[in-house]
Amino acid sequence: MNTQNKIIFTRGVPATESFPKEEMGEATQKAIRAHGDTILQYGSAFGFMPLREWLAEWHGADTENVLCSNGSLQIIEFICTILLQSDSRTVFVEAPTYDRTITILRKHGAEIVSIPLNSDGPDITAIQDALETYNPSFFYTIPDFQNPAGATCSEAKRRQLVALAREHDFLLLEDSPYRELRYRGETQPTLREFAPERVVQLSSFSKLIGPGPRLGYAIGPKNLLREIATVAENTYITPGLLAHGSVYEFCRAGHLEPQIDRLKKLYAPRLQATLDALDKYLPETKPTRPDGGFFLSLTLPKGVSIIDVMDRAAEVELILADGRGFFANGGGEHFLRIPFCALTKHQISEGVARLAEVVQN
């Protein structure tokens, strides 16, 4: 085994070779030329108006229902600032879920209730049970190509989620950064489409253009967005308008659709390579078989803990993430997330081979 090359199975980042540098270079210059007086100045905490208009059109929403920030994680922070200071500090999350959201929820003193995630979305019965005890402020869910599991919520479950949110009067926070990266199968409707009045859909350009500009956005009820804009203004006055203007010009020039096509062509074979390698070396771990996104996940065999595997993997230059970090209320001792986008097919195959050797010995 070649242990000279470190293989990193921890980073959910886009492939460097995916960045549309030429088009972004042109777009930034065009943005400053056309909108310099606006994007070099202070402005609205809702973000750059032409970008909001473009996003509204793209997502079938009204402009007043779109707010652009510096990445979408910070919007989660703003929402916590607003919603978790009132009566209910309870938040439902999937188990597993995005670890950075758990960190933010904890910082805001949330009482986190974990809902088990199945291959077709969160366990609806578990939500119903939890609703007998708890009165959540919101349910944080990643319906498409979930981070870290790779699961996608079925349409039936989306409808059930929305019905429960209406019946029990809680907000759905729909995080959908991977949604456009579907490699096979049919697009599901967003939760927002079913219930625009009680869903805040978050997304970003981090996985489509690149994370560096930091451009996340929320589509949601305008009253809540107004509250978010106030918190945002009190935090950073104005979001990064240079990035907003640049991404706007990139999109307006028609670069986004071909860029998404390129990403699918780049990432789909990497997902397939990961599944092929797992089927070959570690079939007993029954990995999730996502239809898109950045991640798949697997369950280590009984008696094999992620902590042992992490330590021994590090010895053969394979870097793994601690599965426990994705579970807010315990668990994850046998959970492994594998991000596949920023690795070549060779690295994936070599990494899974190393993983198998560590797991099986």
Next chain:
Amino acid sequence: MNTQNKIIFTRGVPATESFPKEEMGEATQKAIRAHGDTILQYGSAFGFMPLREWLAEWHGADTENVLCSNGSLQIIEFICTILLQSDSRTVFVEAPTYDRTITILRKHGAEIVSIPLNSDGPDITAIQDALETYNPSFFYTIPDFQNPAGATCSEAKRRQLVALAREHDFLLLEDSPYRELRYRGETQPTLREFAPERVVQLSSFSKLIGPGPRLGYAIGPKNLLREIATVAENTYITPGLLAHGSVYEFCRAGHLEPQIDRLKKLYAPRLQATLDALDKYLPETKPTRPDGGFFLSLTLPKGVSIIDVMDRAAEVELILADGRGFFANGGGEHFLRIPFCALTKHQISEGVARLAEVVQN
């Protein structure tokens, strides 16, 4: 009196005509070409390394003592998150002080103690008195061309401040966004130069290039910066690297110094026009006579309150800021801040004439 044109004396923003659009357009494109793989990707919460190195060199600091964020206001938020969860929630501020900082301090539950600001800096005796009662976590001060007063702290007072901070073990948070915009007189040393181990100096490019890219930075003790980087990472993962790279290339190309010279040539006559108009129309208000920056301030005559003046000014299309917003512990009923940078000499003269009419009638 011409009431057709609204004159806005509320906005502390740079003049639109000051933006170096041509140079920034080139710089962004160069940045993406040279550093695209880095500035379109996730990266360190300390910001773009070459920019940190450039700033360290410019400010005579080590790179590890420089952290770049999305505007400097958010760094104040991070510092509050870190420092105000421990024993002491007391923070000293100048009276008057920057209103957005007051908002952040209140959000973090700070016990704010106001120190009267004189024309040569904060009242040292008042600090000494307050230190007999309070044990502050930090003192937030704007030593150069203070917002909103326009005062600059004398060297003697800077030395006294540092001595008090050392003796009573508190941090100095030195906010210096206007520092480079000195129109006359001699540059004073920074507080950080006197006590790098207990000063965090904040600055930004908002007043030098433009606020839209959102590029603020901190120079301070590396242990505290590491804590700030952790909070920053948990908030937005990575700051806006597209902006960091673009501003870096702008600076590296040698554009900053000539840009600052242009700003001084643009703004100094506007400051003079404001003073001339006040001397002509409202000599009794004894305006501050700043040596640089964005603001001067004045005290309305006895019996004339800012609230009355604001209301009556609005009737003649003159928009004024409520002075009380700059005082954390009450006061400001007779305080008026006048930002002069984003107004033409004609607008300034006309605005002060309208102000005089309102004040004197």
